[in-house]
Amino acid sequence: MTTSLSDRATAEGRGRAGRVLRAEWTKFWSVPRWVLAMLAAIVLTFLMSVLSASGSGTDENSAIWDLYVPGPDGRPVQDSFHFVHQPASGDLTITAQVASQEGRTLDASPAEPEAGAMAGLVIKESTEAGSAYAAIVVTPGDGVRLHANFETVHTGSTEAAPRYLRLTRTGATITGFESADGTRWSEVGKVDVPELPDAVEVGMLVGSPDGVVVERQFGSTAVGKTSTISAAEFDNVSLEPGRTGFWRGDDIGLHGVGQFTEAQGRFTIVGSGDIAAYSGPGDDVVQLSLIGFIVGVVVVCAVGVLYVTTEYKHGMIRTSFTVSPQRGRVLATKAIVIAGVAFAVGLIAALISFQLGQPILRENGFAPPAFDTMSLSDPIVWRAITGSAILLALVAVLSLCIAVITRRSASAITLVIALTVLPLLAGFGLPAGPAGWLMRLTPAGGFALQRVVEPTEHLVDPVAMIAPLEGLVVLLAYAAGACILAGWLLNRRDA
Amino acid sequence: MPPGPQWLPTVTTRVGAAPTVLDMTTDIEVRDIRKRYGPTVAVDGLSFTIRSGQVTGLVGPNGAGKSTTMRVILGLDSADEGTALIGGRPYASLRNPIRHVGALLDAGAVHPGRRARDHLLWMAHASGIPKRRVDEVIELVGLSSAARRRVGGFSLGMRQRLGIAGALLGDPPALIFDEPVNGLDPEGIRWIRGLLRRLATEGRAVLVSSHLMSELEGSADHLVVIGRGKRIADTSVQDLLTAASRGRVAVRTTAVSEAITVLTQEGASVGVVDHGVLIVTGLSAQRAIALLAASELPFSEVSGYRATLEEAYLNLTRDAGEFSAASPVEAS
Numbered sequence: 001m002t003t004s005l006s007d008r009a010t011a012e013g014r015g016r017a018g019r020v021l022r023a024e025w026t027k028f029w030s031v032p033r034w035v036l037a038m039l040a041a042i043v044l045t046f047l048m049s050v051l052s053a054s055g056s057g058t059d060e061n062s063a064i065w066d067l068y069v070p071g072p073d074g075r076p077v078q079d080s081f082h083f084v085h086q087p088a089s090g091d092l093t094i095t096a097q098v099a100s101q102e103g104r105t106l107d108a109s110p111a112e113p114e115a116g117a118m119a120g121l122v123i124k125e126s127t128e129a130g131s132a133y134a135a136i137v138v139t140p141g142d143g144v145r146l147h148a149n150f151e152t153v154h155t156g157s158t159e160a161a162p163r164y165l166r167l168t169r170t171g172a173t174i175t176g177f178e179s180a181d182g183t184r185w186s187e188v189g190k191v192d193v194p195e196l197p198d199a200v201e202v203g204m205l206v207g208s209p210d211g212v213v214v215e216r217q218f219g220s221t222a223v224g225k226t227s228t229i230s231a232a233e234f235d236n237v238s239l240e241p242g243r244t245g246f247w248r249g250d251d252i253g254l255h256g257v258g259q260f261t262e263a264q265g266r267f268t269i270v271g272s273g274d275i276a277a278y279s280g281p282g283d284d285v286v287q288l289s290l291i292g293f294i295v296g297v298v299v300v301c302a303v304g305v306l307y308v309t310t311e312y313k314h315g316m317i318r319t320s321f322t323v324s325p326q327r328g329r330v331l332a333t334k335a336i337v338i339a340g341v342a343f344a345v346g347l348i349a350a351l352i353s354f355q356l357g358q359p360i361l362r363e364n365g366f367a368p369p370a371f372d373t374m375s376l377s378d379p380i381v382w383r384a385i386t387g388s389a390i391l392l393a394l395v396a397v398l399s400l401c402i403a404v405i406t407r408r409s410a411s412a413i414t415l416v417i418a419l420t421v422l423p424l425l426a427g428f429g430l431p432a433g434p435a436g437w438l439m440r441l442t443p444a445g446g447f448a449l450q451r452v453v454e455p456t457e458h459l460v461d462p463v464a465m466i467a468p469l470e471g472l473v474v475l476l477a478y479a480a481g482a483c484i485l486a487g488w489l490l491n492r493r494d495a
Numbered sequence: 496m497p498p499g500p501q502w503l504p505t506v507t508t509r510v511g512a513a514p515t516v517l518d519m520t521t522d523i524e525v526r527d528i529r530k531r532y533g534p535t536v537a538v539d540g541l542s543f544t545i546r547s548g549q550v551t552g553l554v555g556p557n558g559a560g561k562s563t564t565m566r567v568i569l570g571l572d573s574a575d576e577g578t579a580l581i582g583g584r585p586y587a588s589l590r591n592p593i594r595h596v597g598a599l600l601d602a603g604a605v606h607p608g609r610r611a612r613d614h615l616l617w618m619a620h621a622s623g624i625p626k627r628r629v630d631e632v633i634e635l636v637g638l639s640s641a642a643r644r645r646v647g648g649f650s651l652g653m654r655q656r657l658g659i660a661g662a663l664l665g666d667p668p669a670l671i672f673d674e675p676v677n678g679l680d681p682e683g684i685r686w687i688r689g690l691l692r693r694l695a696t697e698g699r700a701v702l703v704s705s706h707l708m709s710e711l712e713g714s715a716d717h718l719v720v721i722g723r724g725k726r727i728a729d730t731s732v733q734d735l736l737t738a739a740s741r742g743r744v745a746v747r748t749t750a751v752s753e754a755i756t757v758l759t760q761e762g763a764s765v766g767v768v769d770h771g772v773l774i775v776t777g778l779s780a781q782r783a784i785a786l787l788a789a790s791e792l793p794f795s796e797v798s799g800y801r802a803t804l805e806e807a808y809l810n811l812t813r814d815a816g817e818f819s820a821a822s823p824v825e826a827s
Contacts, residue, residue: 015623016590023621030613031606315604319661322569322598323621325587494572 017333020324024333028341031310034303038341041299041392042349048292049353053360056288060281060370068278069130069253072195076369077150079129080253080273083122084260085203086246088239093168094121094202096237097182098138101161103208104229104270115141117208118275119232121167123174123193124201129253132195135205135275136176136188138163146176146188150277154189161232172196182236202239203247206232206258206271214458216431221460223281227272229257234267278369282456282464285366286374286384289357290450293388294421296349300342300392301416304399307338309409318495327490331404335397335483342396346389350450351376354385380452387449387468394479395420398443401482405489419443419478427462436465439474446475521582521595521668522546523568523700528577530563530724537563539724540577545702547668550695552715552732553704554808560724561704562600565673568702569598581669591622597662598671602654602678607647611638611657614646618664632660637686651678659690669700676710688714708808720811728811732804739807743800744780746773750792757790758783774800 029035064076071077098120103113120137134148136156144156144163156178164179174196176188208230215222251258253273260269311317324330358374367373374381395416403412423444427435439445439462447463448455448471455467463471523545530538538560545551553561566572568579570586581589581596589595605614615629633642636656641649646657655678662670672691676684691714694701705711711718718735720728728735745768748754754773755765763777775783780797787794802810 019623020621023617026613026617026620027606027609030610030617031608033608310606314606315601316606318566318569318571318600319604319618321571322586322596322600323593323618325570325589325592494566 045296076278081207082258082271117230156188209274346392404486594665739802
């Protein structure tokens, strides 16, 4: 009996919530100015996006081959290190201990090694930069790694030198091992490198990735790279089956500081450079085609605010609350309506912006190989498009709730713009650290939902410094906080 | 748009949606309500009951606490003390409240960009009221030809009608109108008086506020007079008028000054309200006739005097010593 009664009450409650939702939706569409403003938000957003795409440009693709070489699949890679090698063929095993690792300054005095400085063993197609390879390296910061063809395949222990390393080739399969003492070995992993011919170059490698210096000024960043050098000592070097030739040192790639010395089976190798796939400057071609959302956010904010403040201005809020005395329910349904509309606006605006913007950006230099071609068939593009819609929806809810709190259009709009747009501008002028934190602490970070590239501090755009999830969390937190405060005030205040 | 008279409703049938007389009665009960805004006491221990089948006038000068009382009844403002119950329940606990109490608080409380019909439509949606009823009330208040126009272009009178349509939408057994006559032309005022009477006849409880007693003349059955948030009187109109008329006689004569002399000699006090009409206090009609006849003065009529509501109101407020011109409480 009790159950059926409460069930019925719940069902009726749901029915009434549905009715209030329908009422709030009627309130929205019946004011043509709001509907027009939302349509204008779509148009202004993609026009601004297209305008921004047309005005952007990059010379990354023309500069790329100065610093990078084509990898096995033709994509740009950095492939520079000092290679102490000899030719070998067929199945083989190479073993050595990296006895020590240190950094060197440019005038050859000892220094702290870079965290990513590599010392290890490599089996490579040829001494040609960009050719296929498999390598096992130990680094001061990242431990032991097995990588092949410019991708890390397996990570081993986090130990630094001294460390015994071993590579075994069986056909196309390369197996990496590590050991603390040269007797008890553990397998780091296996990798297939079918590009490797029967006759290969095998030996030891030393490299040290470039240091990056980012200089931020208001409105621009300059990213500079400086060469770093590391030196490593190898001993207990063995190559099975039997050694057939002499060790020979070559600088692979573009650096020219490498050298090696050998004394009683002890090799001291100095090298510079990195083995890595090209990572772009951090420019996000998906985000670049969605720049217009900064306008969309402002329009949606205004509509979200007016949806509430006009009721206060005309005294209609009293009619609303006599019709539906559950004020929390009115707030919630208003939030659902405005969020739904803003989501749809965001989705449409993002789709149009993306489809119109991508060809323009490609024409302006944002093209392969430096930049991936993005299309709607990439799930990550949909993440950015949906993220844009979520951005607008949450800004709309934030605006609505702040409007309930202030009850005045001007102050509410000012506050929302100050929270969501101003930090973007401020972030351009701040150093990277504070700019990133500004994004993590204000709803402006929500714009990160439009990015698909890893966070980077190499760009002037502060939004690029945080991950999409961080942006979502901060925006969601603000919207939820404003909702709770608005709901509490609604029930507390006289209407 | 065709001119003027189209605003006059032609519908003379029942206001409600159902053809039968209401079987449910819903009294509105206000008990010891106290409400202050900052240092200002807007309502100070007010109690009264609005009965079904009657038009109750809530009368008092601007700032007397009429609107505040109505907002408290509707759960919009929370009273510091006391309760307001509708059919025994607080407003906020009513399911689909506008089907229990219809209210017109402020005729301007509509978004100017919205069409009149859409304004009623959202209220209907929220309360599970069919669209048919929306068109019905639009016709009832005489806004049919303006239903699809935006409210921004409405006159105050048209807005009042729209507000009244909103109040009637839920066909409620109780209705609250705050100054509904404001902004209406004489035709409109006549129409609304008829409407109020009709609503009461149908068995509804009707509360109408006004700062002018004369506006309630002919429509109110009962009066709650308040000043500075306190109740001054709670009385039926009949009793009030009887009290105000008691012991007064109207004499129509062509010999005004002689008649005054004769009547005042007998201890009556005499006032002249109109050319040739005297109001005599302190004498019965028979005694007045006897005196005039004895002095051979001509008279065409001697009758019991009927006071106007306005007069009765002035008597009341004078007795209560309330509204000296210098002390209007600020409007709420």
